[in-house]
Amino acid sequence: MKRKIALLLVFVLMFATFAAGCAVEKVDNEEKQESSNSQDSDVIKIGVFEPLTGPNAAGGALEKEGIELAKELYPEVLGKKIEVVYVDNKSDKVEAANAATKLIDQEKVSVIIGSWGSGFSISAGEVIKKSERKVPAIGTSCTNPLVTKNNDYYFRVAFVDPFQGKVMANYAYKEVGAKKVAFIIEKTNDYAVGLAKFFEDTYKELTGDENAVVYRAYYQTGDQDFTAQLGNIKESGAEAIFAPGNFTESALIMKQAKELGIELPILGGDTWETPEVIEIAGEAAEGVVFSTFFDVNAELTDTTTEFLEAYKAKYNKEPAAVTALAFDAYLLALDAIKRANSTDPEAIRDALEATKDFPGAAGVVNFDENGDAVKAAVIKTIKDGKFTYLTTVEPN
Amino acid sequence: MALQTILQHLVNGISLGSLYALLAIGYTMVYGILRLINFAHGDIFMLGTYIAFYSMTAFFLPWWISFLIAIIVTCIFGIVLERAAYRPLRDSPRISVMISAIGASFLIENLAIVVFGGRPKAFPIPTIFSKILNIGGVSIVSVSIFIPIITAIALFILNYLVNNTKIGMAMRAVSKDYEAARLMGINVNNIISFTFGTGSILAAIGGVMWGLKYPQLIPLMGLMPGLKCFIAAVVGGIGNIRGAVLGGFILGLGEILIVAFSPTLSGYRDAFAFVLLIVILLVKPSGLLGQNTTEKV
Incomplete structure (x- = not known):
C-alpha cells in the first residue's frame, strides 16, 4: 500500500509540474507573417515585442492598438516607409529575451518598442544591453526601475514605481x-x-x-x-x-x-x-x-487631442492609458530618428537621450539620468x- | 486576536472546507470503484462553472435554471468522458488509465482556453447569494452559509444512495470486487457510468458554489482546487466518502488558519496541502478514516 501511494504521489507532483508549465505555454499566433526579411533601404524597421498571447495578452493587445494607430497617422519618416515588426513574447520572460534577439539580429530593426509587463522588459533589456549590434529600446508601460537601470539603451515613456x-x-x-x-x-x-x-x-x-x-x-x-x-x-x-x-x-x-x-x-x-x-x-x-498614466479628462498636450480623436474614429471606444503610452513610444521613436537624421541605431540612441519636452499623448516626456520619463501621474x-x-x- | 476575528476565520474556513469536501467526494467515489485517480475531475468542475456562466449571460436564463442545466450537462459530460477516455482502457494496466486521465485533463483545459478565451470572466451573482449578514461582529456573506448547507444535503443524499438503495449496493459490490460483481449479474459498465455521473454532479455543484464565492472564471481554475481536493481525499482515506469530507474540512480550515495566524507564511498556503499529503503518507498512508486493507490485485 505504501509503495502504491508513494507512486501516486510521484504522479501528482509530475502532474503539477506539467500543469504549471502548460499554463504558460499558449497557442502560437498570427503576427509572424508581418515580418518580412526584405533588406530594402527605403524601409525603416521598428521592432515591437509584446505579450500577444498568454495571460497578459489583454495588455499586449491594448498597446498594439496604440502602435497601429500611430503608424496609420505617421507611416513615414525621413522620406522612408516605416515597417513595424511585431514579435510575440507569449507573456513569458524567456520568450521576451528570444523576441529581442530576433528583432536585433534577424530583423535588423533600428529601434525596439515594448513591453507590457516589467518582467518581460527586464529580460529583453539584458539581451539589448549585451548583444553585439546595439539597438535602443523604448519601454511602454513597464514601470519597475530595473528595466532602465544600468542600461544605456533602454528608455521609457512611463513613470517609474x-x-x-x-x-x-x-x-x-x-x-x-x-x-x-x-x-x-x-x-x-x-x-x-x-x-x-x-x-x-x-x-x-x-x-x-x-x-x-x-x-x-x-x-x-x-x-x-x-x-x-x-x-x-x-x-x-x-x-x-x-x-x-x-x-x-x-x-x-x-x-x-x-x-x-x-x-x-x-x-x-x-x-x-x-x-x-x-x-x-x-x-x-x-x-x-x-x-x-493618463486620462481623457486630464489636461495634457496637443498630441492628446490628436490621439483621442484618431482613437475614437478608429476603435469607437475610450482608450486605455497603456494604449496612449504605446502611441507615445512610436512617436518618440520617429522623433528620435528625425532628430538623428539617420537610421543608425547608435545615432538614434543618442537622439533619444537628448529628448527634451517631447509632447506625448500621455504627457510631456523628459528623461532623467536613467532614461525614465519624468512626468505627471493621474x-x-x-x-x-x-x-x-x-x-x-x-x-x- | 479577538474572539470575533477567530470566529470570522472559522466561518471562512468552514465555507472553504465545504467546497473542498464536495470536490473531494468526486475523487474518492471514482477511486473507490475503479482504483483510478480521475485527474480530469478539477476540469469537470471548471466546465460546470462555465456552463452555468454561459446559461446566465448568453441565454439569459434565471439562475436556478442555469444551475440545473450546469449540473445536468456536467453530469452528461462526466459520463461521456468515462466512455471516451477510460472505458476503452478497462482491461489495460492501471498506469495507462492514469495517463489517459492526465491527457483528458490537458485536453479539456486547453480546449477551454481556445473556446472560452484566457481572459477572466465575472460570474454573475444573484442577490440572494450576495447578502451580507452581520452576526455579533462576524460578517458573513449569504453564499458562505448556503455552501455548508448544500454540502450537507448532498452528502446526506449520497450517503442514502450508497447505503440504502439497490444501485448503491451494486456500487459497493463493484468497489469490493469487480469480477465477482460482474459474475453476480451486475452491469459493471452502467454502475461505473452512474458513479462518474454522480461525481460530476457534485463537481458541478461545487463549481457553481465556487463561482458564487470567487466570481472569477478562468480555464485553469480547476487545476489547483483539483489537486487540493485530491489531497483532501487521500488525507481522509481515499475511497472513503466520510474521509473525503473530513479531509476537505481539514484542508480548508488549515489553509485559512495558517494564513490568519502567521502572515509571513501566507505565500505558502498551497504548500500546506502538499506538506499535509507527505505527512499523512508517512504517518498513516491509508488516510485518517481509511481501512488498512491488504493489497488485492
Whole structure:
C-alpha cells in the first residue's frame, strides 16, 4: 500500500509540474507573417515585442492598438516607409529575451518598442544591453526601475514605481487622512513588492511613524481566497488598505473586503485599469483609488487631442492609458530618428537621450539620468461602475 | 486576536472546507470503484462553472435554471468522458488509465482556453447569494452559509444512495470486487457510468458554489482546487466518502488558519496541502478514516 501511494504521489507532483508549465505555454499566433526579411533601404524597421498571447495578452493587445494607430497617422519618416515588426513574447520572460534577439539580429530593426509587463522588459533589456549590434529600446508601460537601470539603451515613456508609490502614499496621507495603513501584496510579483516598498518609504516619512504600516499580508498569484488576510486587516486598526497586484486577484480582494464588512478605502496601482476589475468586483469596486498614466479628462498636450480623436474614429471606444503610452513610444521613436537624421541605431540612441519636452499623448516626456520619463501621474477612482478622473499629480 | 476575528476565520474556513469536501467526494467515489485517480475531475468542475456562466449571460436564463442545466450537462459530460477516455482502457494496466486521465485533463483545459478565451470572466451573482449578514461582529456573506448547507444535503443524499438503495449496493459490490460483481449479474459498465455521473454532479455543484464565492472564471481554475481536493481525499482515506469530507474540512480550515495566524507564511498556503499529503503518507498512508486493507490485485 505504501509503495502504491508513494507512486501516486510521484504522479501528482509530475502532474503539477506539467500543469504549471502548460499554463504558460499558449497557442502560437498570427503576427509572424508581418515580418518580412526584405533588406530594402527605403524601409525603416521598428521592432515591437509584446505579450500577444498568454495571460497578459489583454495588455499586449491594448498597446498594439496604440502602435497601429500611430503608424496609420505617421507611416513615414525621413522620406522612408516605416515597417513595424511585431514579435510575440507569449507573456513569458524567456520568450521576451528570444523576441529581442530576433528583432536585433534577424530583423535588423533600428529601434525596439515594448513591453507590457516589467518582467518581460527586464529580460529583453539584458539581451539589448549585451548583444553585439546595439539597438535602443523604448519601454511602454513597464514601470519597475530595473528595466532602465544600468542600461544605456533602454528608455521609457512611463513613470517609474518609486514615483507611483510616492504618489499613492501622499494620497493616502493627505487626501484619505489615514494615519495607519495595511498592505496586502502579491508576493510573487516584482511590480507589487516594489510598489509596496516605495509606498512604505514615503508613507513613513510623511507620518513620522516607524510603525505606520500596521499589517502586511501577502498572497500568491492565482490565489482566490483572501478572507484570512482581510480578517486580520479588519482587526489591525488600519485606516486604509494599499493592495498592489494583478487586477484579477485585486478584484477578488475588493469583493471579499466588502463581504467581511471592511469599509476602509482601498488603494492600488496602474494595473487596476482594466474592465475586468469592475466586472468581477462589481459594487465592491466603488470608491477604490489607483494611480495611472493618463486620462481623457486630464489636461495634457496637443498630441492628446490628436490621439483621442484618431482613437475614437478608429476603435469607437475610450482608450486605455497603456494604449496612449504605446502611441507615445512610436512617436518618440520617429522623433528620435528625425532628430538623428539617420537610421543608425547608435545615432538614434543618442537622439533619444537628448529628448527634451517631447509632447506625448500621455504627457510631456523628459528623461532623467536613467532614461525614465519624468512626468505627471493621474489618480483615478471607480464611480458608478466607471473609471473616473480624480486629479493629476505633477513630478517634483 | 479577538474572539470575533477567530470566529470570522472559522466561518471562512468552514465555507472553504465545504467546497473542498464536495470536490473531494468526486475523487474518492471514482477511486473507490475503479482504483483510478480521475485527474480530469478539477476540469469537470471548471466546465460546470462555465456552463452555468454561459446559461446566465448568453441565454439569459434565471439562475436556478442555469444551475440545473450546469449540473445536468456536467453530469452528461462526466459520463461521456468515462466512455471516451477510460472505458476503452478497462482491461489495460492501471498506469495507462492514469495517463489517459492526465491527457483528458490537458485536453479539456486547453480546449477551454481556445473556446472560452484566457481572459477572466465575472460570474454573475444573484442577490440572494450576495447578502451580507452581520452576526455579533462576524460578517458573513449569504453564499458562505448556503455552501455548508448544500454540502450537507448532498452528502446526506449520497450517503442514502450508497447505503440504502439497490444501485448503491451494486456500487459497493463493484468497489469490493469487480469480477465477482460482474459474475453476480451486475452491469459493471452502467454502475461505473452512474458513479462518474454522480461525481460530476457534485463537481458541478461545487463549481457553481465556487463561482458564487470567487466570481472569477478562468480555464485553469480547476487545476489547483483539483489537486487540493485530491489531497483532501487521500488525507481522509481515499475511497472513503466520510474521509473525503473530513479531509476537505481539514484542508480548508488549515489553509485559512495558517494564513490568519502567521502572515509571513501566507505565500505558502498551497504548500500546506502538499506538506499535509507527505505527512499523512508517512504517518498513516491509508488516510485518517481509511481501512488498512491488504493489497488485492
